[in-house]
Amino acid sequence: MTTAITALREEYGASIAALAGALAAGDELRFIEELDALVKRRELTLFGELRKLTHDLQSALDRFRLDPRLLTLAEKEVPDARHRLDHVLKLTDEAAHRTMDLVEKAAPLADRTAREAAEIVTVWKRFRARNIEVDEFQRMIERMDVFLEAARCDMDQVRGNLSEVLLAQGFQDLSGQIIRGVMKLVSELELALTDLIRISKSGPRTGKPLSDDTRRGFGPAIPGVNNGPAVSGQQDVDALLSGLGM
Amino acid sequence: MSKDMKFLVVDDFSTMRRIIKNLLNDLGYANVTEADDGQTALPMLQAGSFDFLITDWNMPGMPGLDLLKAVRADAKLAKMPVLMLTAEAKREQIIEAAQAGVNGYVIKPFTAVTLKEKIDKILEQRANAA
Numbered sequence: 001m002t003t004a005i006t007a008l009r010e011e012y013g014a015s016i017a018a019l020a021g022a023l024a025a026g027d028e029l030r031f032i033e034e035l036d037a038l039v040k041r042r043e044l045t046l047f048g049e050l051r052k053l054t055h056d057l058q059s060a061l062d063r064f065r066l067d068p069r070l071l072t073l074a075e076k077e078v079p080d081a082r083h084r085l086d087h088v089l090k091l092t093d094e095a096a097h098r099t100m101d102l103v104e105k106a107a108p109l110a111d112r113t114a115r116e117a118a119e120i121v122t123v124w125k126r127f128r129a130r131n132i133e134v135d136e137f138q139r140m141i142e143r144m145d146v147f148l149e150a151a152r153c154d155m156d157q158v159r160g161n162l163s164e165v166l167l168a169q170g171f172q173d174l175s176g177q178i179i180r181g182v183m184k185l186v187s188e189l190e191l192a193l194t195d196l197i198r199i200s201k202s203g204p205r206t207g208k209p210l211s212d213d214t215r216r217g218f219g220p221a222i223p224g225v226n227n228g229p230a231v232s233g234q235q236d237v238d239a240l241l242s243g244l245g246m
Numbered sequence: 247m248s249k250d251m252k253f254l255v256v257d258d259f260s261t262m263r264r265i266i267k268n269l270l271n272d273l274g275y276a277n278v279t280e281a282d283d284g285q286t287a288l289p290m291l292q293a294g295s296f297d298f299l300i301t302d303w304n305m306p307g308m309p310g311l312d313l314l315k316a317v318r319a320d321a322k323l324a325k326m327p328v329l330m331l332t333a334e335a336k337r338e339q340i341i342e343a344a345q346a347g348v349n350g351y352v353i354k355p356f357t358a359v360t361l362k363e364k365i366d367k368i369l370e371q372r373a374n375a376a
Contacts, residue, residue: 163268166269173257215311215312218304221333232335234353237351240337244344
């Protein structure tokens with residue numbers, strides 16, 4: 001015999017026997033009284049369970065409302081993340097355009113150098129084959145003077161553009177840092193939501209301590225995302241440091 | 247100090263390391279080694295004979311500020327010129343870096359001219375102090 005049945009027998013056995021007795025004896029009044037008492041006892045147990053459930057639900061809701069981390073995530077950091085990703089979009093867009101501008105400016109210079117060199121080569125070959133008139137030779141020398149000077153200037157410009165193209169790739173570092181920040185936020189959000197699911201199933205929550213942001217760094221300053229007073233560029237940094245005697 | 251100076255460039259993004267290395271090459275500094283965070287850089291600094299350290303701040307493992315502090319705390323490295331090249335833009339961070347003994351602070355995104363100016367200035371100050 002199971003313990004549940006034993007418990008039920010202990011709880012209801014006497015009442016059932018009294019009910020059966022009253023019914024057998026034809027005692028209508030006693031039967032009704034016993035039945036009322038039985039139903040009332042059953043209702044009390046049900047109300048108790050319902051009260052406990054309501055209380056659990058209330059405290060889960062309270063914990064949800066009071067979890068400051070979740071509040072910060074929802075109110076500040078998720079909108080911040082949107083700003084951050086917007087900024088990544090802007091950075092990549094700028095870098096792509098800057099790179100393409102520089103390439104577009106450098107390409108005609110390289111074309112011009114190659115085209116002019118090719119034309120000089122034709123005359124040069126005739127000169128090497130000793131098949132050239134004096135005045136044509138004179139024109140070739142003059143043309144080469146112009147070409148060498150122009151090639152020097154153009155290639156300086158191309159080299160400069162290449163350095164700038166290189167520098168424009170710096171966006172990858174900045175956007176990478178921002179994306180990492182957003183990834184960290186997503187994991188925190190995941191953690192907070194997992195906690196929430198656990199709270200709703202009852203049991204205590206364990207919060208993850210925040211890292212020391214200032215020591216580790218915040219990543220690039222992003223317009224619209226405020227982490228406290230920040231400098232706006234190299235000039236600000238220089239002014240701040242010179243104020244410190246550096 | 248001459249163009250033979252040995253640079254260590256510390257940044258967790260390989261693209262940024264390449265950019266800095268190329269810019270240094272353009273400035274005539276051909277001897278450039280790379281490390282991807284403070285933890286990798288510190289033993290390299292302790293083992294090698296580097297003349298100049300350029301470091302990022304925000305890196306996994308050991309951040310640049312901790313690397314700077316470790317360099318200043320190491321008797322053999324304490325006097326090494328350190329240039330911070332970082333996107334970290336908070337005033338309190340710049341002040342903290344200055345207090346930790348940084349020699350220059352360049353904020354990203356930066357230009358080749360700024361990098362050159364800061365390196366020149368640090369080297370000039372070294373020469374005057376010597």
